[in-house]
Amino acid sequence: xxxxxxxxxxxxxxxxxxxxxxVKKAHSDVRFHVVNLHEPRKAExxxxxxxxxxxxxxxxxxxxxxxxxxxxxxxxxxxxxPKLDKWVQKDGVQPVITPExxxxxxxxxxTDPKVIEQCVISxxxxxxxxxxxxxxxxxxxxxxxxxxRRLQQALLYYRPDIDNCQYQYxxxxxxxxxxxxxxxxxxxxxxxxxxxxxxxxxDYHHLAIQRQGGYRTDxxxxxxxxxxxxxxxxxxxxxxxxxxxxKFHIGxxxxxxxxxxNITFNDKGTVRPIFYRMSIAEMVVPYGNPEYPHHRxxxxxxxxxxxxxxxxxxxxxxxxxxxxxxxxxxxPTLSGQVRKVKNAICIHEEDNGILFKHTDFRDGSTIVTxxxxxxxxxxxxxxxxxxxxxWTFHQDGTIQPDIKLTGILNTYVMHEGEDTMGYGTEVKKxxxxxxxxxxxxxRINPNLDGQNNSVVMVDAERSPAPVGSPDxxxxxxxxxxxxxxxTTAQAMTDYDGTTGRTWDIVNEKKIxxxxxxxxxxxxxxxxxxxxxxxxxxxxWKRAGxxxxxxxxxxxxxxxxxxxxxxxxxxxxEPTKGITEWIGDGTESITNTDIVLWHxxxxxxxxxxxxxxxxxxxxxxxxxxxxxxxxxxxAMDVPPSYSITPSQVAAKGKGALDATDRISKLANxxxxxxxxx
Numbered sequence: 001x002x003x004x005x006x007x008x009x010x011x012x013x014x015x016x017x018x019x020x021x022x023v024k025k026a027h028s029d030v031r032f033h034v035v036n037l038h039e040p041r042k043a044e045x046x047x048x049x050x051x052x053x054x055x056x057x058x059x060x061x062x063x064x065x066x067x068x069x070x071x072x073x074x075x076x077x078x079x080x081x082p083k084l085d086k087w088v089q090k091d092g093v094q095p096v097i098t099p100e101x102x103x104x105x106x107x108x109x110x111t112d113p114k115v116i117e118q119c120v121i122s123x124x125x126x127x128x129x130x131x132x133x134x135x136x137x138x139x140x141x142x143x144x145x146x147x148x149r150r151l152q153q154a155l156l157y158y159r160p161d162i163d164n165c166q167y168q169y170x171x172x173x174x175x176x177x178x179x180x181x182x183x184x185x186x187x188x189x190x191x192x193x194x195x196x197x198x199x200x201x202x203d204y205h206h207l208a209i210q211r212q213g214g215y216r217t218d219x220x221x222x223x224x225x226x227x228x229x230x231x232x233x234x235x236x237x238x239x240x241x242x243x244x245x246x247k248f249h250i251g252x253x254x255x256x257x258x259x260x261x262n263i264t265f266n267d268k269g270t271v272r273p274i275f276y277r278m279s280i281a282e283m284v285v286p287y288g289n290p291e292y293p294h295h296r297x298x299x300x301x302x303x304x305x306x307x308x309x310x311x312x313x314x315x316x317x318x319x320x321x322x323x324x325x326x327x328x329x330x331x332p333t334l335s336g337q338v339r340k341v342k343n344a345i346c347i348h349e350e351d352n353g354i355l356f357k358h359t360d361f362r363d364g365s366t367i368v369t370x371x372x373x374x375x376x377x378x379x380x381x382x383x384x385x386x387x388x389x390x391w392t393f394h395q396d397g398t399i400q401p402d403i404k405l406t407g408i409l410n411t412y413v414m415h416e417g418e419d420t421m422g423y424g425t426e427v428k429k430x431x432x433x434x435x436x437x438x439x440x441x442x443r444i445n446p447n448l449d450g451q452n453n454s455v456v457m458v459d460a461e462r463s464p465a466p467v468g469s470p471d472x473x474x475x476x477x478x479x480x481x482x483x484x485x486x487t488t489a490q491a492m493t494d495y496d497g498t499t500g501r502t503w504d505i506v507n508e509k510k511i512x513x514x515x516x517x518x519x520x521x522x523x524x525x526x527x528x529x530x531x532x533x534x535x536x537x538x539x540w541k542r543a544g545x546x547x548x549x550x551x552x553x554x555x556x557x558x559x560x561x562x563x564x565x566x567x568x569x570x571x572x573e574p575t576k577g578i579t580e581w582i583g584d585g586t587e588s589i590t591n592t593d594i595v596l597w598h599x600x601x602x603x604x605x606x607x608x609x610x611x612x613x614x615x616x617x618x619x620x621x622x623x624x625x626x627x628x629x630x631x632x633x634a635m636d637v638p639p640s641y642s643i644t645p646s647q648v649a650a651k652g653k654g655a656l657d658a659t660d661r662i663s664k665l666a667n668x669x670x671x672x673x674x675x676x
Contacts, residue, residue, distance in 0.1 A: 018079055036254055058080050190293075231349060231372070277445040349374055355370060367642040436604050522623070529601060
């Protein structure tokens, strides 16, 4: 008997095949860029969540296809009837770039006579073209070609030996590739030519390390075991998870990757809604070298390529350690077949240090409780970079999105002794890594005890009363200044480190019985560099979401893509996505169904320590309950050790001792006399 999918479940392989067959029957000769779940309308879905015995929302697939001539169509397929419900031609846009399109560029580049000619000029023999590698990027936007013609730019590298890292040997010119015609249509050549630097290789794989003297030998094994199994469980179709009072649905799509829906917390028997939907909705990586054609380097890795399409198949014991639960992902190919990514998501628990502790200095009574966290993770590779996206759920009601950046820097070639002009760092002689930023956009549709929410900006500030005055005689007073964001224009706000600025998502109609304040979740995020590209620049126009740390809009079902529905080759004119939705900025965003968009990330000035492969650099932020619970919601987590003053007086009788007996003293040379 087949399992009826949860309305939030991604399309199964069978559903993708059905949608493809219906589209092909009506429009035979098309290439499939998107076959994805068309998410149920929120009003319909909310009604079903409240009464799961009612009729569940229909299963609908959204499709984006391209004809052989490049015409783009969007459609909706009713999978239950089944039938094609919608079919619309979209002019002047380019859909997401698929893995097959990316893979096709390299072979085409190697066989093009003009590319071969430029490689010879760069110092690569014609017979070595099999050693030339290409990172295919969308062309960003180029005024020569506009948006009607689908194009990619090929960032070229030389790999003298098959085991070398090609990013240490960048080439100085850039072919432009037409994936529909499968040919090079232009080559961008810099004014100053720089031949490839054929210096000794610096590689990161095991063969290279062994030649350099081998790996460290002083690491002892760390074993992670859960002999009684994991503490989480799945229900329904296997995508709704329950863990430590949390319950939520884990979705996955081609663009955002992991998507969470209907996040709730069981507060002493009352299941309380917190967030309706949460995901990383977009990101942009602007590079800082203005020399042509480097100015085109600002990748929208989600909107242009898709965090789902680029996701890795995760390996047990490598990407994920311990007792791991995996979820697979199914995607369409250009031809309409199904591509399965095994182990696209890994889910596991980790020890998380101390949850809380207190020792009374008077009598030695103490309690220490260790924390555990649940991690839901994916890793995707965008050409040279890897992004490990780990969503961490804590026992105290905190949600912590964590991102680790690793992989390899994007590089370009320089003459020996040439001035980088400060736009990059020479990470290896003749090889320069760009200054760049990684800016992510978190999309949060809150549901704090109901859909009608507001956002309040909170700043720590000194009391305005002068020292010596009756209100601040000793000068030590400070308070939290709270500013309710009333309109979409007012909500365009930026981080202020001098005030430790945070943002509270609040339900003003639900008051905490202890504090008398509205229930809320606080956004705590301090890694929030501003977009460094100047106003009016190409990336500034295209990445409107990155102009401010926070935007707030009124919820609408189809406003998911903050940089626009179709991102490749957009010019930013007219504006798409968040700036289009905000409009004149007068729409009210108080006590209503809202979406908070938060841009965060890092500015990266590379160094030799980041090359030839980059140690993981972490970025983190917190969504913390504030006035949501009446007390610490994690006090019922079993402690490792707890003894009260009366039990101390009774020589420890009755103390709760669940100390980890596996733990031991390191390098114990004195036996039990060293132990307490």
